Amino acid sequence: MVFLNGSNFTEATLVKRSLETFFGIGPKVSQGIMAKFHIHPWAKVGSLKNATVMDLTAELSNMKIENDLRREVQDNIRRLKDMGTYRGRRHAMGLPVRGQRTRTQITTARRLNKVERGGQGQTRL
Amino acid sequence: MPPSICLRNFSRLSIDAAAHSSSASRLLHPRAAFFSTSSTRYATVAAKRKGSVLPPKKGVKSLNTKKSKKAAADAGKRPAQGERKAQRKRIVLSNNNALEVSSLKDLGKENVLSEQNEGKVMGIPGDTVDALRDVEAFKTTQGWSLFRRPAVLMRKEAVQLARLFKEVEDSAAGQQKRTIRRILSGDRKSGKSTLLLQGLTMGFLREWFVINLPEAQDIVSAHTEYAPLPDSQPTQYTQDEYTANLLQQIQKANGAFLLETKLSTTPNLPIPLPETATLKELVALGQANPEASWPVFVALWNELSQPGRPPILLAVDGLSHAMRNSEYLSADVKPVHAHDLTLIRHFIDHLSGAKKLPNGGLVLGSTSQSNSPKAAALDYSIEVAEARQKSPDDIPQWNPYKSVDARVMESLKDLHTDNKNFDVIKVGGLTKEEARAIMEYYAESGLLRHTVNDGFVTEKWSLAGMGNIGELERTSVRLRI
Incomplete structure (x- = not known):
């Protein structure tokens, strides 16, 4: 098991995949991080040197990911709501925010548009 | 199919009916009615077929379109890790069912460069086969597994190659040792990789030092580790794991020479090495410590550049992969050009003539038609060189609307001039x-x-x-x- 920014990964996990488990890291960002530390795209977590793991952890701890990012998103939505804007209200009601029709097909909005957007996050060790 | 009556008579002859297989026993049963088949036919229609499905009960849902939650039944044991790849990459070099060819003569040190071989099929001796296997010269797509043992046709291009070997060896006596560079090009399935293998065979038999990069794609496809080379401007990248593996191949293929040669320089290595070490120990050091593999390779190259060492054969297959951006990314997320990878750069420097082989030698690059990405500058340069051989008045022009890879063009510029040392060997059809x-x-x-x-x-x-x-x-x- 390799310990990366508060999370454990089995040695056979791809570095790319393990980075992308963090909220706020997608394909583009993970590619950037891996290029920065010269990790090839198919590298497994187990093959990383200790120094690289430390570097990665340091890099991740300086980034706005996971709960910090969730909080920022939620704060933005809460600000809209507190100002009493239409967008804030739509968020609070779980309805489309940007003028889409609501007659059908609003499941995505129902799922995502809430004040506590992004959820609580999974508990990490 | 024989008429059933014959079978029936035949079965009556049998002493033990139970010994028959199930199909025969089916024929045995209607023994009572062999004058007429009608009663048996009606009997089989009336009989309830075994395993037929009963109609569904009332109230039970019979149509079930949902996928079952249970996983599909276990389809046997899954192959172990790496087994499938090993199967895929397996090289079979002999076929016991093929006949031995009595007239087949082996290539040897004396006759391998002889022009008398032209148009003959020659066997490759066993230890050379082992060496070729070590440097991964055999490909899975080639038909070695059809024949009793590996043998090659000495076609005219192979003899042309042999002539180059002879030229290099002849120049070894004089002051000016020659470095000859050739690119093998030709149609798909025209035998470029096999010609390269023939070149390697000649190298091994003539006791040259052989370094083969079996497939350029493996180097540039970003499947092995990479790291920036310290103090390089612009940044170059080493591939420790790949280089360590290459050193292992070099050691297996050229073991005898490495074992009997002692260090004559003091290499600058991150790991201490005794002064009196042999080259084999040097190479073993690089194998055991991948992080030191590139310095070890450089040290080995310095050793080989000392006077009195054998000529070198440098070979690569799948050249067009080495003539474009690699899949690796630099720290600022820009693609790394293949020429910035140290191993490729080492090869390209010798192919382009930027560096000479001090003891003479041959640099061979083979293109591929079945696995080759677009490398416009390479294709154009080969076209120009072929046109120069055929009709020097009609040289193709570069299409100005194509973006040119300046580094590749620069490295292949000798193909555009009248340089005897750098040319293309066109691998065409057989006579x-x-x-x-x-x-x-x-x-x-x-x-x-x-x-x-x-x-x-x-x-x-x-x-x-x-x-x-x-x-x-x-x-x-x-x-x-």
Whole structure:
């Protein structure tokens, strides 16, 4: 098991995949991080040197990911709501925010548009 | 199928009916009614078929379109890790069912460069086969597994290659040691990789120092570790794991020379090495410590550059992969050009003539037609070189609307000039005599069941697109098996 920014990964996990488990890291960002530390795209977590793991952890701890990012998103939505804007209200009601029709097909909005957007996050060790 | 009456009589002859298989026992049962088949036929219709499905009960849902939650039944044992890849990459070099060809002569140190071999099929001796296998010169796509043992046709291009070996060896006595560079190009299945293998065979038999990069794609496809080379401007990248593996191949293939040669310089290595070490120990150091593999490779190269060392054969297959951006990314997320990878750069420096082989030698690069990404500058340079050989008045022009890879163009600029040391070997079709020689070899191996006469050779030669050797093998051997 390799310990990366508060999370454990089995040695056979791809570095790319393990980075992308963090909220706020997608394909583009993970590619950037891996290029920065010269990790090839198919590298497994187990093959990383200790120094690289430390570097990665340091890099991740300086980034706005996971709960910090969730909080920022939620704060933005809460600000809209507190100002009493239409967008804030739509968020609070779980309805489309940007003028889409609501007659059908609003499941995505129902799922995502809430004040506590992004959820609580999974508990990490 | 024999008439059933015969079978029935036959079965009555049998002493023990139970010994028959199930199909025979079915024929045994209607023994009572062999004058007429009608009663048995009605009987089988009336009999309830075993395993037939009952109609569904009332109230039970019979249509079930939902996928079952249970996983599908276990389809046997899954292959162990790496097993499938090993299967895929397996190289089979002999076929016990093929006949031994009695007239087959082996290549040897004396006769390998002889021009008398032209148009003959020659066997590769066992230890050279081992060395070739170590440097991964055999490809899975080649038909080695069809024959009793590996043998090659010394076609005119191979003899041309042998002549180059001789030129280099002749120049070894003089002051000016020659470095000859060649690119092998040609149609798909025309035998470029096999010609490269023949070159390697010559190198091994003439006791040259052979370094083969088996597939350029493996180096640039970003499947192995990479790291920036310290103090390099612009940044170059080393591939420790790959280089360590390459050192291992070098050590296996050139073991005898490495074992008997002692260090003559003091290499600058991150790991201490005794002064009196042999080159084999140096290489073993690089294998054991991948992080030191590149310095070890450089040290080995310095050793080989000392006077009195053998000529060097540098070879690479799949050249166009080395002539474009690699899949690696630099720290600022820009693609790394293949020429910035140290191993490729080392090869390209010698191919382009930027560096010379101090003890002389040969640099061979083979293109591929089945696995080659676009490398416009390489293709154009090869076209120009071929046109220069054929019709020097009609040289193709670069299409100005194509974006040019300046680094590749720069490294291949000698192809555009009248440089004797850098040229293209066009691997074309076989002549009919060569085709006849190889087809006689097929026939003697028992793989071609036909008299090899002029008409037959001409037919197959034409079917194979004017003697394309891969197609010739396909039409005359593979399609029959």
